[in-house]
Amino acid sequence: MQILLVEDDRQIAERVASDLARNGYRVIDVATAEAAHHALAVNSIEAVVLDRLLGDGDAITIIAEWRRAGIKTPILVVSSMSGVADRIAGLAAGADDYLAKPFHTEELDARLRALLRARDRHAQRESDILECGSIRIDRRLRTASRSGTPLMLQPREYRLLEALALSPGQVVPRSVLLEKVWKLSFDPRTKIIETHISRLRDKLDFAGSGEAIETVRGIGYRLRDDA
Amino acid sequence: MPEPVRRTVLRTVILYIAIFGMTSLALGEGAFLYARHELARRLDTRIAERMDRLGQTYAAGGQAGLLRAIDAFTDHGARTLGYVLTDARGQRVRRLGDVPRLAPGWGVTTFEDEDEGVTDPARTFTRRLPDGSTLTIVADRDYIEQYDAVTTGFLFAAIALLFLVAAAGALSLERKVRSRIEGLNQTARAIFEGDLDQRVPISPARDEFDAIAGTVNAMLDRLNWTLQEVRRVSTYIAHDLRAPIVRLRDHLQRGSRADRGPVDIEAVERCEDIIRLFSVILRIGEIDCAMIAGTAAEFDLSELVAELSDAHVAVAEDLGRSLTHAITPGIAMSGDRDLIAQLLVNLIDNALRHTPAGAHVAVRLTSNGTEACLAVADDGAGLPEWERRQLGILRPRAGDGTMREGVGLKLAQAIATSHQGHLTLHDNQPGLRVEVSLPLHLARRGGTG
Numbered sequence: 001m002q003i004l005l006v007e008d009d010r011q012i013a014e015r016v017a018s019d020l021a022r023n024g025y026r027v028i029d030v031a032t033a034e035a036a037h038h039a040l041a042v043n044s045i046e047a048v049v050l051d052r053l054l055g056d057g058d059a060i061t062i063i064a065e066w067r068r069a070g071i072k073t074p075i076l077v078v079s080s081m082s083g084v085a086d087r088i089a090g091l092a093a094g095a096d097d098y099l100a101k102p103f104h105t106e107e108l109d110a111r112l113r114a115l116l117r118a119r120d121r122h123a124q125r126e127s128d129i130l131e132c133g134s135i136r137i138d139r140r141l142r143t144a145s146r147s148g149t150p151l152m153l154q155p156r157e158y159r160l161l162e163a164l165a166l167s168p169g170q171v172v173p174r175s176v177l178l179e180k181v182w183k184l185s186f187d188p189r190t191k192i193i194e195t196h197i198s199r200l201r202d203k204l205d206f207a208g209s210g211e212a213i214e215t216v217r218g219i220g221y222r223l224r225d226d227a
Numbered sequence: 228m229p230e231p232v233r234r235t236v237l238r239t240v241i242l243y244i245a246i247f248g249m250t251s252l253a254l255g256e257g258a259f260l261y262a263r264h265e266l267a268r269r270l271d272t273r274i275a276e277r278m279d280r281l282g283q284t285y286a287a288g289g290q291a292g293l294l295r296a297i298d299a300f301t302d303h304g305a306r307t308l309g310y311v312l313t314d315a316r317g318q319r320v321r322r323l324g325d326v327p328r329l330a331p332g333w334g335v336t337t338f339e340d341e342d343e344g345v346t347d348p349a350r351t352f353t354r355r356l357p358d359g360s361t362l363t364i365v366a367d368r369d370y371i372e373q374y375d376a377v378t379t380g381f382l383f384a385a386i387a388l389l390f391l392v393a394a395a396g397a398l399s400l401e402r403k404v405r406s407r408i409e410g411l412n413q414t415a416r417a418i419f420e421g422d423l424d425q426r427v428p429i430s431p432a433r434d435e436f437d438a439i440a441g442t443v444n445a446m447l448d449r450l451n452w453t454l455q456e457v458r459r460v461s462t463y464i465a466h467d468l469r470a471p472i473v474r475l476r477d478h479l480q481r482g483s484r485a486d487r488g489p490v491d492i493e494a495v496e497r498c499e500d501i502i503r504l505f506s507v508i509l510r511i512g513e514i515d516c517a518m519i520a521g522t523a524a525e526f527d528l529s530e531l532v533a534e535l536s537d538a539h540v541a542v543a544e545d546l547g548r549s550l551t552h553a554i555t556p557g558i559a560m561s562g563d564r565d566l567i568a569q570l571l572v573n574l575i576d577n578a579l580r581h582t583p584a585g586a587h588v589a590v591r592l593t594s595n596g597t598e599a600c601l602a603v604a605d606d607g608a609g610l611p612e613w614e615r616r617q618l619g620i621l622r623p624r625a626g627d628g629t630m631r632e633g634v635g636l637k638l639a640q641a642i643a644t645s646h647q648g649h650l651t652l653h654d655n656q657p658g659l660r661v662e663v664s665l666p667l668h669l670a671r672r673g674g675t676g
Contacts, residue, residue, distance in 0.1 A: 011470075015477070080466055102473035102502060156538065182538060185565045186510075187503070188572040189635070190579065195542045218480065218495060 002026045002044060003112065006036040007051045007078070012101075016049070019105035025112075033057035040066070045073055047112050052079030052090070060093040067094035074115040078103070087185065099175075106219040107173040114167065114176065132168035133227045135204070135212060137161065146204055146212070156181055157200045161223075164213065169225035171216045197221060236404045240397035248390055255382045262378070266371050267350075271333070274352045274364050277308060281364075285356055290320070293362070297321060308366055309338070309349075315359030329353045329363050338365060348372065407436040411443065423451050462509060469505045472498050507634050514566065514641045523669055526564045528599055529556045529592060532571060536590045539575050547584040550575070554592040558599050560667045562646045567665070570642040573635045574603040574661050582607030582658070598648075599667060604660035639663070 003020060007013040008031045017027045028043060030036050033056050039045065052059045059077050066075075077090045080101040087098045096118070097111050130137040134147045144151045144161055153161065163180040164172050174193055178184040182192065197213060204212045210227040277300075284296040290312075297310045309323040317328060324338040326349075334351045353363040410428055417425040426447060427440035476498035479491055536552035543550035560567075571590075578588040582605045591602045636650075639661075643650040648665035 015474075080462075100506075102469060104477075182534065183564075184568055184572075186569050188569070188576065189503070190539060190542050190572060190576045191545070192538050192542055192572075195545050196538070198545070199541060217492065218476075218499060 001046050001116070002028065004036060004039050004043070004045045004048045004073075005029045006033070006048065006054065007031065008053075008055045009051070016105060016108065020109065023105070023109050031055070033062050036062070037066075040071060040073065047115055048073055048075045049108065049112070050075055050077050050095075052077055059095070060089055063090070063093040063095050074119055076108070076111055076115060078108075104173070104219050106171050106216065107175065110167065110171050110173045110176065110220070113170060117167075130162065130165045130168075132165045132223050133212065133225045134209065135161070135165065135223070137165050146206075146209060149206070151203050153200070153203060156196060157203065160196055160200055161204075164221060164223035168223055171220050171222045173220040175220075177220065193221075234401070234405075237397070237401045240401055244390065244393045244397055247393060248386065251389055252386055255386065259378050259382060263371065263375065266374060270350060270366050270368070270371070271352075274308070274350065274366050278352055278354055278362070278364055281310075281362060282354065282356075285362075290314075290358070290360070293356075294321060307370075308364055311363040311365060313361050313363075320360070323365055326351070326363065326365055328361060331355050331361065336365070411440065414443075418447065423447075423454070465505045465509050469502060472501050472505075476502070504634065507638055511634070511638050511641050514638075514645050523561050523563060525559055525561045527558075528560045528567065528665075529554050529558045531564060531568060532590065532592045532601065535568060535571050535575070539572075539579075543579055543588060546579055548579055548582060548586045548588060550579075550588045550590065552590040552592075554590070555594055558592060558594045558667070560599055560665060561669055562665065566642045566645070570639045570663065571601065571603075573639040574601075574663070577635055577639075577661070578603050578605040578607075578659070581605070586658075594667065597667060599665045601663045601665065602660055604655045604658060606655065606658040609654060609657055609659045636661075 001024070003025045005013060005017055005020070005027050007016065007029070010031070013029050013031065017029045020027050028039050028045070030039055031054075033054050036048070036050070040048070050059050050062065054062075059079070063075055063077070066073075074096045075094070076097045076099060077095045078099050078101060079087075079090070090098050096115050099108060099111060128138060128140040130139060135144065136146075137144045139162065142155075142158055144153055144158060151161075159181045160177065163177055166172075174187060177193055178187060181196075197215075201211070201213055210224075212224055212227045214222045214224055216222055281293060281296060285293045288295070293312070297312070300308070301310070309326075310321055311319065311323050311326050311328075312321040313328045314320050319328075326336055326338045329336070329351055331353045334353065336349050336351050337346050338349050339346050348368045350366040350368055351363050352366075353361055355361050414425045414427045426444045429437045429440050429444075476495055479495050479498065533552065533554050533556075536550065536554070540550050575588065575590065582588070586605055586607050589602075589604045591600075591604070593600050640650045643663050643665065646665050647669055648663055650661065650663045653660040653662060
């Protein structure tokens, strides 16, 4: 999978590029908007990671230009500004996601995967049934079961499980869970995720079944597809 | 609402009118008295000259000559002067009304004017002639009196007019000054409320007020620039400090993955804490009203508060505390939903963190139709009065990490302020109650600009 990384801070660029490479991406790393435009034209790029402020341009203008030019490649904007206005401006211009610095490479990875999945989903209709290991979710009835045993979930617990099951076997960053379940764009200091994950675990992990939700320290949670 | 101001300009102007009026009055009165005195003196001079002339006539032509001369004067229509001649025996040889024989020298009398049928005051000068008879010249002061009446009337009319013109001028001057000052005031108020882009309007007249406005605007530009510079610098500092900490955290985590020893979870968590603290500080700097204006949208506040309160019921339970909420449904407000969410979470976090196990936290949301009131109350130890009053001052306190609490409340306060609301701390007896009032609709900012 080929990713275009546009970042003018060399130190960050090298770190992110090497981390992404370790996660199995092929990374084309450029520092300017012009180089990015050129790279997009000559390579087959599946997603762009674009820094909010470049030496020769502002992400919002660049995205608007690309979108006008018919470039549909998913774009993830990375910014040191976490302000909501900034986020909204970025998304309005045609970005697909927004990530505030500093971030974990795992979080970037998870978001990139989500972007690519979303792109694929456009092609094939999403199914109403999600299956992940022994867990089965009926999105139409909003019910879930494990090994055939129905789970009595609170609405928020259901949403949490659904959010995890959309990326079976992969880390879902805390920020994604907060956005999907509670519509929060910031990470509260209160242990809101921990508490609800713990309740969800209590209901998922009944006698005989293995631990379904794995904690990935500092990043997020993974719903095991082998449990 | 602007409070009533002491109208210094008006009072000063009125004082000046009063002083000006008094001075004019005094000058007018002085001129009047001088003119009157001068008229009286000229009359006396004329009487004295006439007397001299008649004295010479008498010396040359005796009584008969004198009478002829008097007749001649009288016939010539010079009616101002009248003559009374009394012979040595006291017989009136020539009379004028009922003027009696007078002692020699200057005097004042009244006589009945036969033409007008009224009694007029008169100036008299009497001389004893060599044959023992006395000649009195009587001057009608009537025209001096008339002058008095006319001049006084004129003087009062002039002063009244002067007052009217001055008062009208003063009022219009006062209004003009006030309107210009009001422009300045409105701008200042708007800026005070956070609209830093407001500037004092400058009229095409380019007068001294515009000069002040120009200076104030230049000062505001300068301040704004400084503020932005401070923000930029804070952002740079936070970034520059944050970057190595992020690298440190990544290094710690990667080290563990590369099997270079167990990950020091404590160290990673400390790093996370510092990174989060920087993010909060950066966020406080980012929040300003212009931003709110850009992202404000109407959302269901009741739903948001209910959802977040619900989410924290379990969190509180896990911490050995309890949380309940009483939320009036259907309260919609316009603002930034994300920031309001952060505000509420910060308040709940604050309450859960600073109460002993077993404590109870109550979230309440009410509305009076124009403002929503969000209150988070606990029954913990509370805060002493002076500390409640000092909220908003970012200061480190004893113990580790307590500055974070200050930052959390500070962020909540910044969010409330950016939504034109207020955050206040109250004694919950026992415990602390944080109240946030939020206008349901953001008021349009200040002045005309």
